[in-house]
Amino acid sequence: MTDDQGYDLSQFKATYFEECAELLATAEETIARLQEGQGTDEDLNAVFRCVHSIKGGAGAFAFDDLVHFAHVFETALDHLRSGRAELTPHVADLMVRGNDILGDFVRAAQAETALPADHGADILAQLSALTGAKPTMAAPAPTASAMATTPTPPAFSTFRIRFVPSPDMLRTGNDPLLMLRELAGLGELEVVVDTGKLPSLTEMDALASYLSWTCTLTTGKGRAAIDEVFEFVAGDTAQIDIEELNDLPGDEEGDGWGLFAPLPSANASQDEEGDGWGLFGDAPGNNAAAASSVTTPVAKAHAVSTQQASPSQGGAVHTASIRVDLDKIDRLVNMVGELVITQAMLGQQASGFTVESHPELIQGLQELSHHTRELQESVMAIRAQPVKALFSKAPRLVRDLSSKLNKQARLVMSGENTEVDKTVIEQLSDPLTHLIRNALDHGLETPEERMAVGKPAEGTIHLAAEHRSGRIFIEIQDDGRGIDRQRVLAKAMEKGLVEPGQQLTDEQIDMLIFAPGFSTASEVSDVSGRGVGMDVVRKNIQDVGGRVVVQSTPGAGSRFILSLPLTLAVMDGMLIQVGGQRYVLPLTNIVESLRPSPQQARSLVDVGNVLTIRGEYINLLALHAIFGIPGAITDPTKGLVVIVETEGGERVGLLVDELLGQQQVVIKSLDSNFRPIHGISAATILGDGRVALILDVSALRQMGAVANAAQ
DSSP: OBOTTOOBOHHHHHHHHHHHHHHHHHHHHHHHHHHTTOOOHHHHHHHHHHHHHHHHHHHHTTOHHHHHHHHHHHHHHHHHHTTSSOOOHHHHHHHHHHHHHHHHHHHHHHHTOOOOTTTTHHHHHHHHHHHTOOOOOOOOOOOTTHHHHOOOOSSOEEEEEEEEEOTTGGGGTOOHHHHHHHHHTTEEEEEEEEOTTOOOGGGOOTTSOOOEEEEEEEESSOHHHHHHHTTTTBTTTEEEEEEETTOOOOOTTOOOOOTTOOOOOOOTTTOSSOOOOOTTSOOOOSSSOOSOOOOOSTTHHHHHHHHHOOGGGTOOOOOOOOOOOHHHHHHHHHHHHHHHHHHHHHHHHTTTOOTTTOHHHHHHHHHHHHHHHHHHHHHHHHHEEETHHHHTTHHHHHHHHHHHHTOOEEEEEEOTTOEEEHHHHHHHHHHHHHHHHHIIIIISOOHHHHHHTTOOSSEEEEEEEEEETTEEEEEEEEOSOOOOHHHHHHHHHHTTSSOTTOOOOHHHHHHGGGSTTOOOOSSOOSSSOSSOSHHHHHHHHHHTTOEEEEEEETTTEEEEEEEEESOSSEEEEEEEEETTEEEEEEGGGEEEEEOOOTTTEEEETTTEEEEEETTEEEEEEEHHHHHTOTTOOOOTTTSEEEEEEOTTSOEEEEEESEEEEEEEEEOBOHHHHSOOBTTEEEEEEOTTSOEEEEEOHHHHHHHHHHHHHHO
C-alpha cells in the first residue's frame, strides 16, 4: 500500500484505523449518555473531537468521501456545542445514526472499497439542515492547474507561510508538493523555494528533504483552512510559521495538531477546537485532558492557554502509553508459558535435594518460582481489559430493540471495570448480543401484559460482571415472564430433541434452549425465530473454557450466568493420580479433600454412589470408571475424595488415588492441537515433559450421572 510517490503507508494506515475504532466506540458511548439526558457540554466536545480527529487522518490519506461526511457531521456538532442548534431527542438519535454512517465510511476506506454514491445521503441532509447549509457531494481534490487559476475571494486576508520540512519528513509518508497544492486551492498563491541546503548530486539522499518554501497566500478561507493543510506535519516533522500580513483578525479555529504531536489540553472553556492528538497519540477519552501540551507555531494560541491552565482547571496531564500489536503480546505470553514449564521442570529435578545439602540451589529455585509468577501476572495484566468496552454496546441495543418490539426496558449495568483477558472479551461479543436480544424478545412482556399481572410497564435488564473464585462471572437477568418449560419441552419433542415420556429436570429443560435450531418464536422476524443465537452463545462460551448456567422462575424472570476463565494461558491446578494417569484439577473448583469412612461412603438405589458430609449427600464420581483407567483404587475408603464445585454451585466428589501437589500449569488447547474430548477442557506439559489433561468439572458431573444411570 503506497501513495503516489511510492512511499509505503501501510503501517500508518493500520494505526489510523485502530484509532478510528477507538474513537468511534468513544463517540458511541458518549452519544448514549446524551440520548439518556445525562450528558454534559464536555460530552458534546468529546464527540466533536472524535469526529474531527477521524476527519483529520482521513484527509492525510485522501479518503475524500470520509472527509466530506465527517466535515458535515463535525460542523453540525459544532453548532450543537455552541448553542446555535438545540440538542433534542431527535437530534441525539441523528448523532447515533451519523456515527454509524461515519463507521461505514471508515470500514470502506480500510477495506479499500467504495460505498454507493448515495450512502448516508438522508443522514447527511439532516446534519446539513442543522447548520442551515445545503447538502453537497464531496468536492474533488484540487488539481495542479488550480495553482494558477484559483480566483481571489471578495473578502480576503493575506498570509505569509514559512514551510520548513524536517530532513526525515518524506520518510513519514508526507509529500510537501501535495500541501502546496492544497494551499493553492485556498486562494491566490505565490511560492518562493529555498534551495540553500541542497547538497551536490553525489551526496544527495533520495529520501531526505532539503527544500523549504515561503508562501504568500491571499484567501477568504481564514486561518483555520491553512492550519488544516499542515495539521499532520506541524511540530517535529516540519516547522510552520504563519503570519497575517494585513493584521486582520484571523480565524481562531485552527487546531494545529500534527502527525507526531502529543495531545494538548482541550479544556472546553479555553480550547474549543484543538484536540491536538496526532496519528500516533493516545485516543482521547470522555475527558479531553489526556496528554502533555504541544508548542508549535501553528498551535501557538492554543498552547498559551494550555500552559496557563492550573491543575484544578483541567491542565495538561502527561500519560505515557505505547501501542503494541497483539501478536507480539501473544508471543510474549507463550514464552512466559514455556518459562513456567521450565521452572516446573527444574523444581522437579531438584525435588530430591534438601535445604541442608544445597541451600543456595533451593533458595534460587524458590526465587525463580516467585519471579516467574510475578512475570506471568504482569504479562496477563497487559492483556487484561475492562469489560466496559463490551458493555458500552448494550444500551443502544436495548433502546433499538425495545422500540422495534414495542416494549419498555431499562438497562442497569454494574461491574463494567471488571478486567478479563482480551481473547475472552473478543469471544463475548456475540453471546452478550444474543442474550440481551433473547431477554427483550422472549423474556420481557409488553407493557400491557406487565401491568395486567401487577408489574411496572417498564421491564428491567441487569447486566453485571464480577470476579469470583478465580473466574469472571457475567450475568444477564430480566424481570420478565421466565421460561415456559411446558412450551419448551413440547417444542423439543416436536423437533426430536427429547423422546416421548422422557423425564427431565427443570434445569435440563431450561438447557434445551441452547440446542441448535431450537426456537419457540411463533414466526420468523429480524429479531428471532430462525433457531440460531442461543446455540452460538453456548459454543462461543465453551470455546474459551466457560459454562452457561440458566436460572428461571416462571412469572418472575430469568438469569443467565456466564462463567469464564480470567485468562486462557496459565492457571493454578492440583495434580492428581488415578491409576497410571495424572490429571490436573483447576484449583478454583476444589473445595476440600478427605479420606471417607465406611459410614460416609454408601450407595443409594436410583442415585448411585454418594458421600455423606456434615449431613449433606454429595454424588461420588469415580474417575477410573468414567475414563476406563485400569489399576486404580476403587474403594473410596482406601483412596481420596476431592470435593469440587461446578459453575452452577453444585458439589460433587471425585475419587482419586492420591494428590501429587499444587502447581502452576500452562494451558494448551486440545481443539487446536488434537480434538475436543468430553470431560477434558485442555492439556498441559508437566515438569518431566509428560502431558497431563486438565479436567472439566461440569462435564464430569454430567458424565458421572450417565455412568451411574448405566450401572
